[in-house]
Amino acid sequence: MSRNSTRSGDDDAIAELRKRVSQLEAEMQESRRLNRRLAEMTDLLQELLLPAAKQDTTAIAAAVSRLNQAL
């Protein structure tokens, strides 16, 4: 009886650990993805802030077009 309950306890612990590993893997992927999000935002600001600050609408349009043709 006690052996069975120990085995059952081990199984529960393993199942719990498997679940936790899956969660950690998902969290790790989410954290890796942040690199791309941050890079996109930085690139966008870099390419658009200057023409925007100069209020150069032609340059803004050109920058938007360039950004979208070569993402």
Added chain:
Amino acid sequence: MLSVDRLGIHIQAATDHAVDVGFDGRRVWSFWTLRDTTAEPGSLLAEWPPPLRPFLDGSTRLTVTDHLSGMTLYDAEVALGSAGGRIAVDNARGNPLGIDKSGKLTQTFDTRGDDDVASLLDAMGIAFGALQDFGMDAFLAYGSLLGAVRSGRLIGHDSDADLGYVSRHEHPYDVIMESMALRRAVEATGLRTRRYSSSAFKVLVDEADGSIRGLDVFGGFLMGGDLHLMGELSVPFQRDWLLPLSTVTLEGRPFPAPAQPERLLEATYGANWRVPDPAYHYQTPRLTDRRLSGWFREGSSFERKWEARFAPVAHTVPSEGPSSLARLVVEREGIPARVVDLGWGRGGDALWFARQGSAVTGFDYAQRSSIGVRRTAEQEKLDVRSERLNFLDVRSWMSQASRLAHEQGPRTIFCRQVIEATTAFGRDGVWRFCDMVLRDGGRLYLEFHSGPRSRHGKDLLAVLPIDLVTKEIEDRGGRITEVSKGSQNDDDRPICQLVVEWQRPQSRPDDRSGGTDEQELNQVR
């Protein structure tokens, strides 16, 4: 003992070795005698690869040859199917095809002529020049490096050229930034490119015969004693094994290579890299795949699949009339002065709106699908503008939204069967795009396939629960003023149409006031 029939090639083998299958003296396929076969009573069966099967109707002199020793294991006239002619594994232009390392039927190097190889080498020279002008240490990688080091020749069963570079940076964020700038620099030289991850892209080189050749450029970087190289590699590596670059010869021409090319080849293909393997399968370790995908691959789009789906009709104008969603727009708004068509596909509704007098901007990432409509709009001098937009890239939708937001006056956003074709991240981009563009007025007219969430096989359109979509919209500040449910004419799949406003400050989520006018339609027109 060997026999050949419509199922495949039946062999007996005790050891695993690579064999080449030839039709009328030309290699079309290679396989490993144990790895790529299944056991059957008394023999092993190597099934015909699916891409080859449609060609197997006729006769051929079929040979099976041991790849390393060149020993002939089988050589006989074989008839498959019922046709009387010779089996010709060719493409529509009559160019010979073979199964490459990825199992695809393509023009492998062993089927190409000298002129073709020379133009490939020219294209590689152009791509290297563009990368070097940007200051990148670019080198031959993967199959191209293997061929150069092993024999000075392109590998016969390979089908593409691979270039790699090692970043000046050591962190994925910087590597992505660098790749973005690099791609713009390459495009500034006049070359076209196509991105397929955040640190790898193809350089497209126009060939003399009008075809387009794509050369893969794989970004890599060293971090913490490991080399990470798209698309397959995360291995312990030293900087001085890569730099300074050395030179190898490929088909008689010099090309840059890693300082110690054999180190990279061993890391890629294992200790046996010197032994030719025409049926080589690379198994990317799970951790490597997760790392590279997490950093660089998330967000790849279905752009090419959409273009392929519409390719047969891309030069034509859709014949069907306006969609039911377009008619709903006119019922509610009259003919809108300005229509923003998100994901306009072939552009049928956009053309219809423009013919009624609307100024239309059509957005899509698959731009080749709307060639016919754009040409017609130009001929009819209609106010139709086409713009590239990808909801999986913040730079794209945010820059386009900011540009539209600067233009004065209300507009109608038309978005039909788009949100089912993207991810949750892409949908969030749609809602935020609308929030930016509709703050001064105007409405979103949205249509999607509704029902329990699912995506069937190769279907590019998934199905989304209405509750999920409405919650996402409301969380992003949208106020839904109308909901219509019905089914599409052609396949009876349930669809949902929503009308949404984003005006501020009334549109704040905590300031919503009922007013949803829900209609049940048995049939959305």
